[in-house]
Amino acid sequence: MPALTEFCDIFGGVSEQAVNNLIADFQNQRPSLFNYGTGTFSNNPGRLCDTSFIANVDKDVQIFKNPLVSNLDLLAVPGYNGPYGLEYCFQLTRLAIDFQPSNSIQLPPGLDPPLQNQMFALQARIAVGLGAPDAAAIGLAAGAGSSGGAAKPTIPLPFDPANLVSINLDIFAVFGAKQGGPSSDPYIALALNGLELPGLVPAGLESILESYIKVALSLGLLPQVKIALSKLVFNIADMLTISPTAISANVPFNPSIENDQVEVFLTLN
């Protein structure tokens, strides 16, 4: 068996199960990054679309008084000048990763399974809920005066929590890591290779949402995930200075995604 440090000084490999466990730890210790809602939901997490996460929240979240749900502003009603707004919630309830080869996420046919070399798949389930007001609540809002030009609604439209309208949406995406930039200042970035929202009807709605999310990821989120390799040079305990091993015939990918794990190769300076 070849040495892991045959072409570097330090090797790090993380299996996909370890990454999935890390994601679960992240969800349990920072639930507010995965659960969002207006006042009714941030003050009463038990009224969210999916409450299964509450039992798994780390006890230190309560000890340190961290929120379970991030608070959102009320949803404004287009054309309405009054002070009322709609309540809603948005949750990322399931997040899992599958490194090449494909074996833990069943990719939809639209993503041409199985995973190709140096690719990884992401599966996420999104739960969205809207606090649908009944006729009496709508009448209450209609009878309210103008909000006087206030930018955002300030009063939630009342709704019956038992009648929360919600939808669960599964998203599948395939990514690859790439190195780019000039040789004097290279960087590592994520590239989106495909995205699917299977089972959404009508098909046109699925296509619209897929296109929107692809654009949002490609232009909005992924460029921010670009990491300059120069920023990855760091010291360990003030005695070791390390940086990513340069790409070569012996190290064609760094990081490398294969064998159900992500591998990083580092060199001492």
Added chain:
Amino acid sequence: MSTVNIAVNANTLNKIWEDIEAKINAMPPLAASKTLGPFGIDFAIGFRVSSGTNPITLANNNVTINNLEFTYTPLKLTLSVIIKEIDTPTVCVWTPFGQACLPSIKLFPETTVSVPIDLSGIFAGSFSGQFSLTPVKQVLAAKGALTAHQATLTADTSDEILNDFKNLISTKIPILPGVLVDDIAKVFVAGVKGNLADKWLFHLKDVDSNLQLIDIGDTALNIMDIIANEILSFLPAPARILAEDILQPLFKSIAAALDIENDVLTWLERLFQSSLGIGNMLETFFGNLIFQMWPVFKIEDPYPMIAAGNGLIAVLVPMENIVVNVNAPQEIVVSADLF
């Protein structure tokens, strides 16, 4: 398998060794005294370690330290002898007028004669050994009922680690005075003490080691160097450097061929090892104490994968099943499961 693998090659280990070497060279000298009847000996021994290039290799599933050379500096011996008081006897004579006695006269008061000997930088020894890399989990009593996040954020202000080190040193080397035990322990505490979180400490555990207290060849080399420096000191710097460059290979070949035991050196080595117990002390010090007090590296458990920030707690990841494998001659691989 929820495994994380981290592999480190011998080159990295040698970089870490440089830090250990600096810590050893920063230690205060060992000092103690011993009395043998009217004779006494006080000594102070310090070390300067010189390991050369890449002393650490990997073999036989162990970490091997090759030919670590150390010079005794300071090496100061103070030999003393207590000379008892010498008095003349009381002499009495009978006279016609009765007994007349001469009083005792103190000819020589009790005196301690001391002879200081400074042998700093002359004697050299060597050390080599094989060690396994052993993970040990440190759980501080001071942590008490704190949760994992609370422990990560709370500094360890107790003396628990210091007291542990002091107990270890004084148990292994009982001859050392308390002040010295305290000073040595404090040198190593800084590398271990941090917050109250549990930690995995990776120590080198002695499998087989060879400590040569006095290496005849290296000591002879030091003596010849000192003599040459004295003889050549009158020369201007360029000429002295040239002369030293010519003499060094000659000195080294003499040291390498030297295989006789000088009577004085033999006596001193036996004195170190048997009468003073220094042999056992140094063997213990090099083979056990240093590595028990200085972990090669340490990891918090749970590991802070994401630091606290923006008012949110850190993301801590528990680890289990930590295993160390030595993949000789290339690398050490540490594996752990994340949960």
